[in-house]
Amino acid sequence: MLRSYLRLALFALGLLVGVQVPGFIDDYGKRVAAHRLESEQGLKGFRETARRFFKDDLQALVAHYRVSADPVMRSDAQSVAGLVERAHFLAREERAMQGGWYAQLWHLATAADDELLAETYRAYRYQVLLAPQAIAWGIASALLLAWTTEGLLLMLAWVFGAGQGRRTQERHWR
Known part of the structure; x- marks a missing residue:
């Protein structure tokens, strides 16, 4: 007995x-989407400048900042490049979370961003x-x-x- x-x-x-698995997968996807939207918001002004002066090419804007005579602009080039790279990374991460449940699970198990995964785990509420x-x-x-x-x-x-x-x-x- x-x-x-x-x-x-x-x-x-x-x-x-x-x-818990589907809820955690969903929370991770939502967290990635939220970070991507925040990243895009941070790049909004730079995207507008790139659209007006560099035919929508953010890399050209960063290159322009790097070769500028102004030391402040050169210093900001690294910051803008970091923002651009983060936006690209989050867009790739969001695309990975758009697949089927098996693709999402595989991505979380093998290629998920450790920082985002830890952040999701800390904020996850069992349901x-x-x-x-x-x-x-x-x-x-x-x-x-x-x-x-x-x-x-x-x-x-x-x-x-x-x-x-x-x-x-x-x-x-x-």
Whole structure:
């Protein structure tokens, strides 16, 4: 009986962990989008200058700042270049989060920005979504966790001979 309750508890734990995956993926995507919008807002004035004088080429604007005789302009060239690079990075990150759930999960697992990932994790609030995707993740995670744990325990029991009676052991060794 205790074994059945432990199985249920393990299944419930897997279910609760699994339903967090879609929410975390969604929060990461929203965080990336928010940072991208903030980045674009910071570049707004520079984009307007690049549009007016450099045919919309921000790199040409940065190059102009770098070769300027004015030391303040040369100093600002690095800041503007950093803003431009950050905007490009966030746009790539946002495109990566536009794919299917499997592409999003793969991106988070292998190529997500560590800083944004940590920021998302710190701000994440555990939630139980009742969306079909969250339910599917929850059930899949619960089954995987339950099967893996039970399989591991049964394998260990088999290796150490637990659960076998003396007669069974004698029969196998004759």
